[in-house]
Amino acid sequence: MKKPVAAVDPLRLLVAILLLLPLLALMGFGMLWLWQSGYLLYWLIAMVVCGVLGYGLQQLLVRQERQLLMNAATEPNPEWPPSADAVWQQVEALSATCNPEDWPLEDGRWIWDLGQKALETVAHCYHPEVDKPLYELTVPHTLLIIERASRELRRDIAEKIPFSNRLTVGDLFRIQRWKVKAEKAFNIYRAGSILINPVNALLSEAWRHLRERSFDQARNELHRWFLRAYVCKVGYYAIDLYSGRLALGDENYAESVTPESKADLEQTEQTAEATNEPLRILVLGRSNSGKSSLINALFRELKTVTDVLAGTTQALEPFVLSREGFTQALIFDSPGCDSPFFDSKQMLITAGSADLILWVSPANRPDRQAERQFLDALRSYQAARMDRRSAPLLVTVSFVDRLRPANEWHPPYDLTDTTNIKSANITAAVRAIAADLAVPAEQVIPVCLLEGKIYNVVDTLWSAILNHQDEALRIRLMRCLDAKKRAEDWVLLRRQMAGAGRFLRDLPEMLGKRSEH
Known part of the structure; x- marks a missing residue:
C-alpha cells in the first residue's frame, strides 16, 4: 500500500x-x-x-x-x-x-x-x-x-x-x-x-x-x-x-406586401409600384364632414370626388399616398358614421388593421353624439385586443372658416391670441371637440379644406402625421408579423408534410440497405 x-x-x-x-x-x-x-x-x-x-x-x-x-x-x-x-x-x-x-x-x-x-x-x-x-x-x-x-x-x-x-x-x-x-x-x-x-x-x-x-x-x-x-x-x-411577435424566419417582414394590402393596391392599379408594405391610413368621420376633401388636400390635387349630398362615399376607397419624407401609404376614404352605408362592426375591424386613423369633425356641427358613440366603441374594441397596440388617432376640425365672424377669413391665425375673435372661436371649437370626443387637445387640429382656401393642412396637420410616423411604422410591423406568421404556419406545414412523404418513400430502401449490412 x-x-x-x-x-x-x-x-x-x-x-x-x-x-x-x-x-x-x-x-x-x-x-x-x-x-x-x-x-x-x-x-x-x-x-x-x-x-x-x-x-x-x-x-x-x-x-x-x-x-x-x-x-x-x-x-x-x-x-x-x-x-x-x-x-x-x-x-x-x-x-x-x-x-x-x-x-x-x-x-x-x-x-x-x-x-x-x-x-x-x-x-x-x-x-x-x-x-x-x-x-x-x-x-x-x-x-x-x-x-x-x-x-x-x-x-x-x-x-x-x-x-x-x-x-x-x-x-x-x-x-x-x-x-x-x-x-x-x-x-x-x-x-x-x-x-x-x-x-x-x-x-x-x-x-x-x-x-x-x-x-x-x-x-x-x-x-x-x-x-x-x-x-x-x-x-x-x-x-x-x-405575444406572437417572434417568427422563425429572419427576413424583414415589411419588405413584402401583405395579401390585404395587395388586394387594395389592385384597386388603385399601382400594385407594381409597391415594393414594401404600405402604411394603412383610415379617414373616418360623419357624412359631409370633409373626409374626401381632406384626402384631396393631403395629395394637393383632386383624388376623390366631393359632393354636398350626404353619404356620397358608399364603401372604402383606397388611394396611394406618396410624399417626400413619408413612407408610402394607402389612405382610405370611408362612408360617414351616420350614413346608412356605414357598417359599424366591419368598420371596427377595418380600424383595427389601420396604422393611423384620421377623424374629421366639422366645427359648425355641435351634435357629436354619433361621433362619440363610434369612437367609444373603437376605443373599447382596441382595449379588448390586448395582443395589439392601438393605432394613433388624430382629429381634424373642418369648416373653421364658417365660425363667427363667418365673413372674416384672413389666415394664418394665432390660436393663443384671445383678442382676435376668429382665433378665439377656433380655439373654443378645438377645446369643445376635444372634450366631446374624449381626445387630447394636442391631437385636435383645426383646418380649412375649401378649394383655394386650404389652411393648416400642409404644415400643422402634416407635421402631426410625420410625428406619429414612427408609431405607425411599429403598428405596421406588428401587422406584418401577424400576416407573416399566418402564412408561415401553412408554409411550414407543407414543408413538413413533404419531408414526411419523402421519408416514408425512402424508408423501404433504407431498411433494405440496413438488412444487407
Missing part, C-alpha cells in the same frame, strides 16, 4: 521561506531605518492617504462600470401589446433576485437552470391554468429563444467587458486554480511578515482588506449584471414569442 502524500511538503516550505526571507528582511530593515530617521510617521500618513485615494478612485470606477452596465440593460419592447407589460415586470422581478452566490459561473448548469426559470416565469403568465406551461413551447421556438438571447448577450459581453474576446473558458478555470495556489503561498508570506515586522503587516492587512473589498465589489457587480442580463434577454424573447 502506498503512503499517503503529505499535505505540506517540508522541503517546498523551506524553499518558499528562503525565497521570501530576503524580501521580508528588506521590509523589516526599511521600517527600522524609517523609525531611526524620524520618517516613520510621514510614511504611515502617506500610506494612509494613498490608500484612501486609491479606495476612492476604485469606488468611482465601480460606479462608472455599474452605470455602463445599466446603460446596456435590456429594455421592454415598445411594440409589445399591453398584456406584455405585467409579464415584463415579472421578468425584471426575477432578474433582481439573481445573486452571484446562488449562481456560480464555474457551475455550467446555471445556463440551463436560470434560463428555464426565466422561461417558466413568462410561460406561467400566458398559461396560468397549465401545471407545466413550459411544455407548451415548440422545440424550434425554444431553440430560437436561446439563440436570440445568446446572440445579444454575446454582443453585450464583447462590447462591455475588457479582454472578453481574448480570455477562454479554460483560462478562467486555470486562473481559478492558480488563485487557490497563490493564496496559499501568500498566507505563508503574511505569517512571516507578522513575525518580522508587525506594524507593517498590520497596515498591509488593512490595505489588502480595502483593496479586496473594492475588487470583489466590482467582480460581483459584473457577475450580477451578467446573470440579470441573461434572464432579461431570455424573458424578452419569450414574451416576443408568446
